[in-house]
Amino acid sequence: MNLKGRIINIISNLFYVEAQGKIYECTSRGIFKTKDLKPVVGDTVTIEANGSTYNIVEVYDRKGYLKRPKMANLTQLIFVVSSKNPSPDLLMLDKQLAFAEFLQIKPIIVINKIDLDKKKADEIQKIYTNIGYKVIQTNAKETIGIDKLKECLKNNISVFSGNSGVGKSTLINSIFQGETTQEGDISKKNNKGKNTTTSVKLYKVEENSYIADTPGFSNFEIYEIPYKELYQYFIEFNQYTSNCKYQDCMHIKEETCGIKQEIGKNISESRYESYRKLYEELKDKEEHKW
Numbered sequence: 143m144n145l146k147g148r149i150i151n152i153i154s155n156l157f158y159v160e161a162q163g164k165i166y167e168c169t170s171r172g173i174f175k176t177k178d179l180k181p182v183v184g185d186t187v188t189i190e191a192n193g194s195t196y197n198i199v200e201v202y203d204r205k206g207y208l209k210r211p212k213m214a215n216l217t218q219l220i221f222v223v224s225s226k227n228p229s230p231d232l233l234m235l236d237k238q239l240a241f242a243e244f245l246q247i248k249p250i251i252v253i254n255k256i257d258l259d260k261k262k263a264d265e266i267q268k269i270y271t272n273i274g275y276k277v278i279q280t281n282a283k284e285t286i287g288i289d290k291l292k293e294c295l296k297n298n299i300s301v302f303s304g305n306s307g308v309g310k311s312t313l314i315n316s317i318f319q320g321e322t323t324q325e326g327d328i329s330k331k332n333n334k335g336k337n338t339t340t341s342v343k344l345y346k347v348e349e350n351s352y353i354a355d356t357p358g359f360s361n362f363e364i365y366e367i368p369y370k371e372l373y374q375y376f377i378e379f380n381q382y383t384s385n386c387k388y389q390d391c392m393h394i395k396e397e398t399c400g401i402k403q404e405i406g407k408n409i410s411e412s413r414y415e416s417y418r419k420l421y422e423e424l425k426d427k428e429e430h431k432w
């Protein structure tokens with residue numbers, strides 16, 4: 143008997159594959175022992191019954207691969223900021239958005255804790271909806287905005303990222319509220335206050351929709367991005383580069399720069415400021431590599 147499913151968890155050499163609503167504990171055949179072929183969480187696989195055990199016999203092509211946290215077939219990144227406590231970290235948000243653009247994975251912005259500073263939430267929302275990003279306002283504590291968020295999860299494998307305390311766990315809990323997950327332990331885990339999972343794990347929201355739980359992970363590092371490319375991942379900048387005097391303009395020190403001309407007009411000051419800081423950070427890293 144062969145079944146097609148998805149790897150939702152890996153514990154040492156055992157692969158937990160969800161197929162047709164059930165979870166199968168599987169081993170992988172020797173052919174996957176080479177590092178590159180080793181199945182990871184998120185992989186679509188075929189499993190085969192072998193007596194009382196199951197074997198992974200095929201791993202399908204990946205639609206994307208993330209090194210840290212290690213997972214395959216991620217389709218959506220959900221970046222969470224809070225309107226207050228902690229105060230919104232737009233530099234971090236812009237960094238995460240640039241990374242999503244670099245990876246070509248769809249980003250969603252969630253502004254949580256709108257009960258604490260609605261005005262600030264609206265301000266932030268305006269900056270990012272103007273660029274064309276999808277923004278959802280939530281109050282995770284009182285399950286406000288959660289339906290909209292759930293709608294976005296459909297047919298996606300999503301990962302939440304954001305600084306500590308912004309409300310990621312609370313959001314994930316309210317998504318699962320009143321429903322049992324495959325092991326029903328997302329909420330249990332949080333009640334205990336300690337996260338006992340040690341590796342990436344997928345939780346099924348509904349058919350074809352998963353949320354990845356990534357213990358110990360909060361934000362992506364972006365050092366893979368060459369600093370000279372960074373401006374391309376600030377997507378609203380692109381339409382103004384034709385007004386730059388120099389073809390290789392980095393939009394930092396150059397005069398007659400199409401992007402700098404737009405600051406405070408079509409490009410928000412905070413976005414440009416983030417660009418400048420991240421550019422310096424990446425440049426510094428690249429130049430001190432050796």
Ligand SMILES: Nc1nc2c(ncn2[C@@H]2O[C@H](COP(=O)(O)OP(=O)(O)OP(=O)(O)O)[C@@H](O)[C@H]2O)c(=O)[nH]1
Pocket residue numbers: 254255256257258280281282283284304305306307308309310311312313360
């Ligand atoms: N007022 C208010 N508080 C919230 C809201 N969402 C979460 N909180 C509170 O904010 C605190 C932090 O929430 P968590 O869900 O633990 O935050 P987290 O992003 O998972 O933090 P880390 O696990 O440290 O990365 C908790 O005390 C929550 O009860 C909200 O919408 N409004």
Ligand SMILES: [Mg+2]
Pocket residue numbers: 310311312
């Ligand atoms: Mg948490």
Ligand SMILES: [Zn+2]
Pocket residue numbers: 383386387391392393394396398399400401402
């Ligand atoms: Zn320029």
